[in-house]
Amino acid sequence: MTRSASSPLLLDLMELEDHKTPSDVVEEILRQNPDLTYPTPLERFVELAGIESISELTTDGFEGMLITNAEKSRGAIMVKAGVSPRRRRFTIAHELGHFLLPWHRQQKFSCKSSDIKDSAQNRGLAPDLVSIETEANAFASELLMPSSAFKSFIDDFETPNLLNLTNLSDTFDVSFEATVHRYKALSDKPLAFIFSHNHIVRYWVKTQDMPYTLKVRKDHALPLRSASRNDGNSMTDLETIAAHVWLEPHSELALPRNILEQTIHQSAGYKVTLLYVENLFGLEYDQTVDFDDEADHELEFNQEVIYEQASEYSVDAAFDESI
Numbered sequence: 046m047t048r049s050a051s052s053p054l055l056l057d058l059m060e061l062e063d064h065k066t067p068s069d070v071v072e073e074i075l076r077q078n079p080d081l082t083y084p085t086p087l088e089r090f091v092e093l094a095g096i097e098s099i100s101e102l103t104t105d106g107f108e109g110m111l112i113t114n115a116e117k118s119r120g121a122i123m124v125k126a127g128v129s130p131r132r133r134r135f136t137i138a139h140e141l142g143h144f145l146l147p148w149h150r151q152q153k154f155s156c157k158s159s160d161i162k163d164s165a166q167n168r169g170l171a172p173d174l175v176s177i178e179t180e181a182n183a184f185a186s187e188l189l190m191p192s193s194a195f196k197s198f199i200d201d202f203e204t205p206n207l208l209n210l211t212n213l214s215d216t217f218d219v220s221f222e223a224t225v226h227r228y229k230a231l232s233d234k235p236l237a238f239i240f241s242h243n244h245i246v247r248y249w250v251k252t253q254d255m256p257y258t259l260k261v262r263k264d265h266a267l268p269l270r271s272a273s274r275n276d277g278n279s280m281t282d283l284e285t286i287a288a289h290v291w292l293e294p295h296s297e298l299a300l301p302r303n304i305l306e307q308t309i310h311q312s313a314g315y316k317v318t319l320l321y322v323e324n325l326f327g328l329e330y331d332q333t334v335d336f337d338d339e340a341d342h343e344l345e346f347n348q349e350v351i352y353e354q355a356s357e358y359s360v361d362a363a364f365d366e367s368i
């Protein structure tokens with residue numbers, strides 16, 4: 046890859062000392078490098094940090110390792126042999142996190158594959174539950190997919206689409222799963238993602254703006270009436286599907302009639318399905334409503350919508366049970 050000679054990379058380690066969270070440390074690195082282009086030149090940062098080598102790790106049970114001195118002026122990273130290039134890249138960024146986060150004070154970090162999660166769900170944990178592994182994952186995620194750069198891409202998407210996410214995965218040179226998790230964390234649209242293997246749900250996640258819970262559960266089959274259940278080897282179009290196939294009714298919000306669904310078929314039976322509630326606006330039920338005339342009217346209207354949807358839902362639910 047070529048880089049502009051006019052913008053050499055910088056890493057002033059002293060400036061990182063005062064920062065207290067992984068995202069603050071990465072923000073400082075980005076402040077020092079305002080012209081950074083993507084994918085993040087990770088191995089250059091590793092060199093600039095004072096890491097002398099990246100070598101293959103042969104110790105069973107570990108995915109990555111960092112060995113450093115007490116002053117953290119020198120270090121060596123080891124990565125499990127044979128992992129995919131994007132997994133390797135995330136692991137290196139994770140170990141660089143242990144090296145650059147000033148309060149990570151060990152001289153040896155041995156990280157298991159369960160410690161290194163590119164699908165990090167770190168947000169919202171109480172401070173005493175945030176482990177150094179979680180912090181190293183947050184550092185890696187933020188360095189490889191900085192929120193400001195990532196957001197500037199997703200702000201251009203009118204309708205969420207898995208094709209855009211595969212492009213982002215290439216742009217930032219990270220795994221598709223890591224991209225989905227980053228998108229989930231930073232999108233302001235009502236979305237959910239279902240990760241499945243051989244039609245069985247592995248897990249699902251939803252954005253903060255997605256008010257509905259999904260009906261599917263871990264280890265259960267994908268819904269029969271959903272196109273996500275079909276076999277295939279590429280990406281489906283965004284298709285309309287009855288909302289109640291996927292979504293649980295909500296106590297304060299009408300269920301929309303339809304939502305959008307799209308599935309990408311990965312290798313070896315792995316799939317990711319996107320759900321998008323396109324017309325959430327208009328289904329809002331305002332609980333804080335004052336009982337003046339106007340609000341009363343509003344409340345009545347919303348209740349009608351809820352009742353109509355609820356009765357439709359129960360008919361279909363009965364039908365589902367009879368299959």
Ligand SMILES: [Zn+2]
Binds near residue numbers: 140154178
């Ligand atoms: Zn670690």
